[in-house]
Amino acid sequence: xxxxxxxxxxxxxxxxxxxxxxxxxxxxxxxxxxxxxxxxxxxxxxxxxxxxxxxxxxxxxxxxxxxxxxxxxxxxxxxxxxxxxxxxxxxxxxxxxxxxxxxxxxxxxxxxxxxxxxxxxxxxxxxxxxxxxxxxxxxxxxxxxxxxxxxxxxxxxxxxxxxxxxxxxxxxxxxxxxxxxxxxxxxxxxxxxxxxxxxxxxxxxxxxxxxxxxxxxxxxxxxxxxxxxxxxxxxxxxxxxxxxxxxxxxxxxxxxxxxxxxxxxxxxxxxxxxxxxxxxxxxxxxxxxxxxxxxxxxxxxxxxxxxxxxxxxxxxxxxxxxxxxxxxxxxxxxxxxxxxxxxxxxxxxxxxxxxxxxxxxxxxxxxxxxxxxxxxxxxxxxxxxxxxxxxxxxxxxxxxxxxxxxxxxxxxxxxxxxxxx
Amino acid sequence: xxxxxxxxxxxxxxxxxxxxxxxxxxxxxxxxxxxxxxxxxxxxxxxxxxxxxxxxxxxxxxxxxxxxxxxxxxxxxxxxxxxxxxxxxxxxxxxxxxxxxxxxxxxxxxxxxxxxxxxxxxxxxxxxxxxxxxxxxxxxxxxxxxxxxxxxxxxxxxxxxxxxxxxxxxxxxxxxxxxxxxxxxxxxxxxxxxxxxxxxxxxxxxxxxxxxxxxxxxxxxxxxxxxxxxxxxxxxxxxxxxxxxxxxxxxxxxxxxxxxxxxxxxxxxxxxxxxxxxxxxxxxxxxxxxxxxxxxxxx
Numbered sequence: 192x193x194x195x196x197x198x199x200x201x202x203x204x205x206x207x208x209x210x211x212x213x214x215x216x217x218x219x220x221x222x223x224x225x226x227x228x229x230x231x232x233x234x235x236x237x238x239x240x241x242x243x244x245x246x247x248x249x250x251x252x253x254x255x256x257x258x259x260x261x262x263x264x265x266x267x268x269x270x271x272x273x274x275x276x277x278x279x280x281x282x283x284x285x286x287x288x289x290x291x292x293x294x295x296x297x298x299x300x301x302x303x304x305x306x307x308x309x310x311x312x313x314x315x316x317x318x319x320x321x322x323x324x325x326x327x328x329x330x331x332x333x334x335x336x337x338x339x340x341x342x343x344x345x346x347x348x349x350x351x352x353x354x355x356x357x358x359x360x361x362x363x364x365x366x367x368x369x370x371x372x373x374x375x376x377x378x379x380x381x382x383x384x385x386x387x388x389x390x391x392x393x394x395x396x397x398x399x400x401x402x403x404x405x406x407x408x409x410x411x412x413x414x415x416x417x418x419x420x421x422x423x424x425x426x427x428x429x430x431x432x433x434x435x436x437x438x439x440x441x442x443x444x445x446x447x448x449x450x451x452x453x454x455x456x457x458x459x460x461x462x463x464x465x466x467x468x469x470x471x472x473x474x475x476x477x478x479x480x481x482x483x484x485x486x487x488x489x490x491x492x493x494x495x496x497x498x499x500x501x502x503x504x505x506x507x508x509x510x511x512x513x514x515x516x517x518x519x520x521x522x523x524x525x526x527x528x529x530x531x532x533x534x535x536x537x538x539x540x541x542x543x544x545x546x547x548x549x550x551x552x553x554x555x556x557x558x559x560x561x562x563x564x565x566x567x568x569x570x571x572x573x574x575x576x577x578x579x580x581x582x583x584x585x586x587x588x589x590x591x592x593x594x595x596x597x598x599x600x601x602x603x604x605x606x607x608x609x610x611x612x
Numbered sequence: 613x614x615x616x617x618x619x620x621x622x623x624x625x626x627x628x629x630x631x632x633x634x635x636x637x638x639x640x641x642x643x644x645x646x647x648x649x650x651x652x653x654x655x656x657x658x659x660x661x662x663x664x665x666x667x668x669x670x671x672x673x674x675x676x677x678x679x680x681x682x683x684x685x686x687x688x689x690x691x692x693x694x695x696x697x698x699x700x701x702x703x704x705x706x707x708x709x710x711x712x713x714x715x716x717x718x719x720x721x722x723x724x725x726x727x728x729x730x731x732x733x734x735x736x737x738x739x740x741x742x743x744x745x746x747x748x749x750x751x752x753x754x755x756x757x758x759x760x761x762x763x764x765x766x767x768x769x770x771x772x773x774x775x776x777x778x779x780x781x782x783x784x785x786x787x788x789x790x791x792x793x794x795x796x797x798x799x800x801x802x803x804x805x806x807x808x809x810x811x812x813x814x815x816x817x818x819x820x821x822x823x824x825x826x827x828x829x830x831x832x833x834x835x836x837x838x839x840x841x842x843x844x845x846x847x848x849x850x851x852x853x854x855x856x857x858x859x860x861x862x863x864x865x866x867x868x869x870x871x872x873x874x875x876x877x878x879x880x881x882x883x884x885x886x887x888x889x890x891x892x893x894x895x896x897x898x899x900x901x902x903x904x905x906x907x908x909x910x911x
Binding site: 194201205404410411412413414415416418419588 | 683
């Protein structure tokens with residue numbers, strides 16, 4: 192047990208003190224800071240330039256005033272300017288860069304607005320859409336006014352229908368998830384999906400790299416003559432897990448402080464968008480459980496594969512299937528987010544490599560019976576133990592094998608080398 | 613604690629790497645394993661250490677097989693040298709030493725003594741990859757002996773070193789033996805084995821073809837070497853009865869003779885032939901025994 196801690200602290204500390212770890216962590220922190228201050232940064236650039244101006248040639252004499260008022264009240268990044276010259280002069284002014292476009296306003300025989308927009312920036316469509324929708328509103332107002340409908344009637348026509356979804360209570364008094372709970376869980380599922388995806392790929396790769404590195408530098412033979420390979424494998428997995436928790440912890444802490452400092456801007460923004468406000472505590476517990484089990488499963492798999500290669504170059508090739516598994520789980524979970532009750536989601540939630548993502552999704556979005564969750568966790572734990580047993584054997588034999596490339600033959604040979612007779 | 617191998621065999625599929633070895637390695641002695649490449653030395657060591665299990669037979673050290681409970685008493689210098697290239701010498705030895713059950717302060721004290729002894733004190737804070745191959749090997753040696761093991765296994769400890777460093781390491785090995793360590797090592801270099809070992813074993817194709825104490829092996833070999841330096845042509849001695857082989861040098865020749873007695877008849881024959889500068893009867897060298905036993909193909 193003492194040696195377990197020595198290996199654990201060694202793999203944790205050497206990684207923690209390595210330059211690559213510090214750089215990635217720093218880059219991530221920078222990214223978080225940038226994201227948090229995104230709005231401020233955009234504003235900074237926008238303040239430099241003056242508001243874009245659109246020249247308006249108004250033939251009707253009334254429309255400009257109404258449109259200008261609406262644009263002023265709204266939050267647009269352009270303003271209107273009345274233009275008294277001819278259309279040709281205005282177009283020239285646009286080409287000279289004075290305006291971004293010319294809007295020509297007229298009224299037709301029924302006193303309804305007609306407009307044409309002349310610009311040299313056809314790619315920038317937001318201005319013309321915004322102008323168009325504002326004019327549409329003006330047109331509706333004028334038309335209804337002409338038809339003799341008053342403003343209040345109009346508003347009641349456009350009012351949305353009151354529509355409410357009510358969950359029917361079960362016989363035992365429990366209800367299925369409410370709309371708020373589901374959307375909250377959906378947000379959490381998103382976050383866990385990304386975290387697990389990130390963790391498996393980053394830290395799984397790290398474990399495989401570490402082991403391959405010890406093999407290629409041939410220090411492995413000394414290590415396994417000092418302490419048991421199985422203990423070393425799990426010490427390494429735990430050490431990297433600790434590293435992962437440290438790194439994710441740093442990110443979460445940074446995220447927390449950023450949110451704290453930006454509270455006024457973010458209240459009701461971020462959290463409500465993700466719906467984190469209304470989630471049952473059990474969902475958080477399951478998130479942690481499935482995250483740890485998922486990590487352990489993929490880490491054991493990576494450690495086993497890492498002990499099969501003898502050169503660093505082969506690690507990526509060997510990690511490919513692992514990454515494909517994670518990607519498959521990720522895809523199923525992503526599709527499952529909108530159809531959590533689909534058959535394929537239910538079935539795949541029992542397949543151990545998909546369980547951490549897919550079962551968690553079901554737990555978060557549906558009312559899954561406890562025994563189903565227990566079975567899937569049971570299958571996962573059994574798979575982890577099985578993988579650990581095979582992994583330990585392969586590890587023991589694999590570390591003494593120095594071949595080129597990797598094949599199924601190597602796998603068999605590694606098992607043979609470690610055979611107890 | 614004696615290391616006893618009893619009928620130890622290791623097969624990899626159809627290939628037999630080690631074939632029925634039964635030897636006893638006495639305590640506090642230096643025991644040499646000799647053999648061509650692929651003779652099964654490294655496999656034997658790995659089985660002794662418990663890294664791989666024998667297909668048949670048993671290995672025991674002080675009555676029971678070596679397991680991870682006792683690895684703190686064992687030192688191992690693998691043939692494939694291996695250290696973490698990116699780690700500093702200090703951190704490296706501390707890690708490996710702690711895995712052998714030492715604590716950090718003892719490791720640092722011992723490490724400084726060893727570095728001083730090998731005259732490489734400047735390398736304490738250097739990364740291993742920055743060191744020359746010879747110096748890396750010294751660090752590797754330190755990592756194998758820093759915890760004062762009772763059983764030390766050295767796989768080809770002197771290969772790739774210059775004569776000065778071989779001498780340094782040899783002296784260290786002798787000192788460890790005097791301090792009570794049982795040392796098992798393998799080598800191609802006959803002269804080092806002859807110099808260091810009291811007991812040895814010559815292996816070929818996984819089989820021990822000769823083993824026992826150096827003295828007994830030489831005595832039972834029977835044949836002797838006769839060195840003659842003379843002014844006249846010595847080729848005629850080739851056909852002298854009792855002469856097994858002759859090797860000519862510019863200043864004379866070396867004869868391999870069946871027994872001591874043959875030397876006297878040779879001496880009689882040389883009478884009156886001319887001036888004889890040197891006439892010496894010598895024990896066979898380990899090299900002679902090795903070549904004879906393992907075959908002319910390997911020298």
